[in-house]
Amino acid sequence: MRILKYILLLVLLFFIGLSVFVSTQKANYDISRSKVIKTQKATVYNYVNDFKNWETFSSWIVDDKGTQLNYSNRTIGKNSFITWDGTDSDGKVTTLSFKQNDSISQKMISNGEEASITWKFKDTVGGTKVTLISLGKLDFKSKILAFFNGGIKSTVEDVYAKTLENLDKTLDFELNTFNIKVNAIVNRPGGFYLKQSITCKEKSVAKNLKIMIPKMELFFKKNNIVSTGKPFVIYNKYDKTNDIIGLSVCIPVRDSLRFSPGSDIEWANMLPFTAVKTTLTGDRSHTQKAWAKTFDFINKQKLVRNPSQQVIEIYRKGVEDEKQPSKWVTEIYVPVLPKVVPRKPTYSKPKDSTSVAKPATPLEETVNP
Template sequence: MRILKYFFLLLFLFLIGLSVFILTQKGDYDVTRSKVIKNPRVIVFNYINDYRNWETFCTWIKNDNTYNFNYPELTMGKGASCSWVSSGTEGNLKTILVKENESISQKMVNNQETSEFFWKFKDTVGGTKVTWRSKGKLDIKSKVAAFFHGGINSVMGDTFEKSLENLNKTLDYEINTYSVKVNGIVNRPGGFYLKQFLHCKQKDVERNIKVLVSRMEHFFDKNKMSSNGKPFIIYHKYDRTNDDIGFSVCMPVRDSIHIMPGSDIESGKSVSYTTLKTTLVGDYSHTQTAWKKALRYISDNHLERNNSGQIVEVYAVGRKDVKNPSKWVTEIYIPVFPKAAPKAVNRKPLDSLVVATPPTESATPSKNN
């Protein structure tokens, strides 16, 4: 009996000593992990810079299906943010500073606990070296939890390492897996739409389109408006020589809508016209490949471009529909003149007649397409 009392006394003293030891440890932490991602720096930077992509690689999100994210109008670049709630956490992320293709600084609040994220991107052999650093201070509860799991450096470091590995796998497959198919001549119907116009350099087109599409979708949600289809782009000017691209991000509507003067959103209307349709299945970064195949098809089949028509890209399946870039669908419509019907020629009857149609150019899903 006396031995049992001594045992509990020693256990009690041990627990008190352990608690004092844990509580007197510094709560400040500074954790850094790096990994070479097998993709060009601009692709890796743009992917991490957009909060809508974090669900595809962050370990703590992928392992907890109770996360529910809220994305505002701006999700990439300086001032971008997102917020979430789950079964055990509630928080938000905000981008404080961005240096294009070089670094990103962010602030995270998770269950009222504040920390900072710092990202650095550097070209290296085999791809891009990504360095992810986090600084912050633990509260008492987090101190205790971290202690029994090997310390905050081990816990957070392991999470960063797994997330960076997920990022590498995601980009390796999701970005590089795509297919392009030239569908042929189709008639694109006309209709009403709302648009927002922008001029920019070619290197900024993809990023600006993402921003403006998100802004247009937010405009419709905020004003409780219904679209009459998927968002699309009208290219008004594509001057490679002077690096000047002019385009409108559009959302189709059923009827004409009057917009108050002074708004950067305008109304528009298109008419029906003949086009060559090409479909890209995969990330938007492969649109140039799709364009080249479409233009080559026009040349090989002796079609004539109709320069008075509108060159359009329709985002039939986008990131609002599915998270995986490899499953996005972009339809490209290039205006052409319909071929003249051949004149009828009287011929002698034939027992059989075989007509060979020209093959459509296509690409099967491949990383080397």
């Protein structure tokens, strides 16, 4: 019994000493971790800036498969946010400010503790140098856990080191794994749709689509409008010489709808048309390659572009359906004039043994899809 009392006393003294030691340690931390990501700066910045992508690289989300995520309606830019509720942690990250392709400033609250996060992006040999800086303060419980895991700095650094490692792997594989297939010449059916149109520079197309598509989907939800298909984009104007891109973000509907004058949402009707269909499986950053392959097919087949119709992109599978960009599906339709083929001359059966039918006039018909 005396030995047991001594052991209990030693254990008690150990915890008292540990508590005193931990309480005297600095709770504030200032962490900075960097890694060279083998991807161009604009791509890395845009990927990090969209909270929809965080579950693919944020270590505290990746490591907890049961984490429930929620997002702001707009997931990029100032005041956008992500919240999570997992087995080991819960919290929220909000974007406070940003400088395009340069830096992002955010506030994180994790298990009740607040910290500031700054992302910095810099061109370097081999890709982009991404630096993740965090300033924060741990409570007593977190200081205890940090003590048994190598200290405050080591604990927080490990989280951010894993995050940057995940980001590198994700961007290297997910964004660079893609497949382009020119399917066939098809007859694309028409239909009603709602659209919102803008004009912008080519470099702003991807950014604007990330804003406009969720905005359009939210409009449908708020107004109880039923869609009949996936979102798509019509490229009304593509002037590379003057860097002017006119586009409409669209969602198909079953019936005609009317809106008050001045609304930026319009109803329209698409007529059926013939087009070359190409399917891109992978991240949408490869759409220009898919366009190029489509135009090459058109030239080789000696097809003629239809000037009365515009190119459209249908987003069959995106971030809402599949978190891995390598599995996204985009269909591209480039309108062409119907290809015609002459029908072989046919002869009717003679009415009697003394008369012979004349050859029928050759007919033209549209090639079936």
